Amino acid sequence: MTGRNERVVERAARATLHWTLRYTGGVDPTVAGRRQEEILSDLHEHTTWAAEAGISPRATARSMRARMLRGIPADLDWRRAQLSGREGIRWSLPRVDGLLSAAVVMIGIVQVAVGAFIAARQVRAQMIDDIAFVPNAVAFTIALGSVALVATALLGPRRTRHWGSAMLAVTGVLIFAQSVEALYHLSATALVVIIGVPWLEPAAYVIGIGVAIICLAATAQWATPARRIPAASTASLPAGEEPR
Known part of the structure; x- marks a missing residue:
């Protein structure tokens, strides 16, 4: 059962990473790679924080997916800014x-x-x-x-x-x-x-x-209340980005 629960978190993390690869496609490879590394680090910190806080794997997976959905407008705004070279409308939380x-x-x-x-x-x-x-x-x-x-x-x-x-x-x-x-x-x-x-x-x-x-x-x-988002995860986000 433990292995199955861990796979639930892994699938949620993979879904987020898959989305990250999609919206960073076509962006400068260096910038895209840095963005992907930041999201990967954020997911790792989120998982570690949830485990230390005693949050169940299924609740952690739901939180990850909810953060991904909430972050989609900001992600698309980031992509537009990278492709156009100027700031778009900031879709803050x-x-x-x-x-x-x-x-x-x-x-x-x-x-x-x-x-x-x-x-x-x-x-x-x-x-x-x-x-x-x-x-x-x-x-x-x-x-x-x-x-x-x-x-x-x-x-x-x-x-x-x-x-x-x-x-x-x-x-x-x-x-x-x-x-x-x-x-x-x-x-x-x-x-x-x-x-x-x-x-x-x-x-x-x-x-x-x-x-x-x-x-x-x-x-x-x-x-997913904001208090359940690990405070440490904000350090891994790009400058100016809202925590998901």
């Missing part, structure tokens, strides 16, 4: 965190609004005797909107916001397509549009998957 926070909060608000809109349409349809029951798609959309409301509330406290973004990833995949199906039962105008645009529901799923990807990226960003 606080900047990425702020953009993700704004995006995920907006996603949560939109999902809650979709659930509330479908609930209002259902109430209106029953009040004018246009429908006498609650279609499954309507009930499911309202339920997803309710879950999204809870998830959006979880985005406030730092310790729970990764749970909120993870929940919004799940509801995001489903709520937009379900709302299209719900409107099929609740709106004559929507019915005509849905019949005339057969790709509308697949497009809603595509939007939902895109939303889920953003939310999962935020989950990866927030799931």
Whole structure:
């Protein structure tokens, strides 16, 4: 079991090194080599620190992968700067965190609004005797909107916001397509549009998957607290780089 756990860390380190080789490709070999050595040293220090701190190999591997994902914007900015010979936009960790926070909060608000809109349409349809029951798609959309409301509330406290973004990833995949199906039962105008645009529901799923990807990226960003990153690892990063 110990050997298997060690391989988990090794695979995470190899994934990071593979990414490093990809984004340093085409850069001056001396500069690229120095960058690769710095990342290799950083991974070694991270692994050593985690072992000394008693962190499990699987948690160490998750932390490595999360740091790699969070560092991708800075890595691409570094590559642009090396190829163009000038500094690009610096994607610091606080900047990425702020953009993700704004995006995920907006996603949560939109999902809650979709659930509330479908609930209002259902109430209106029953009040004018246009429908006498609650279609499954309507009930499911309202339920997803309710879950999204809870998830959006979880985005406030730092310790729970990764749970909120993870929940919004799940509801995001489903709520937009379900709302299209719900409107099929609740709106004559929507019915005509849905019949005339057969790709509308697949497009809603595509939007939902895109939303889920953003939310999962935020989950990866927030799931590993900054205090779990070894302080020593910052010494191995290039000057001006944010610790991952």
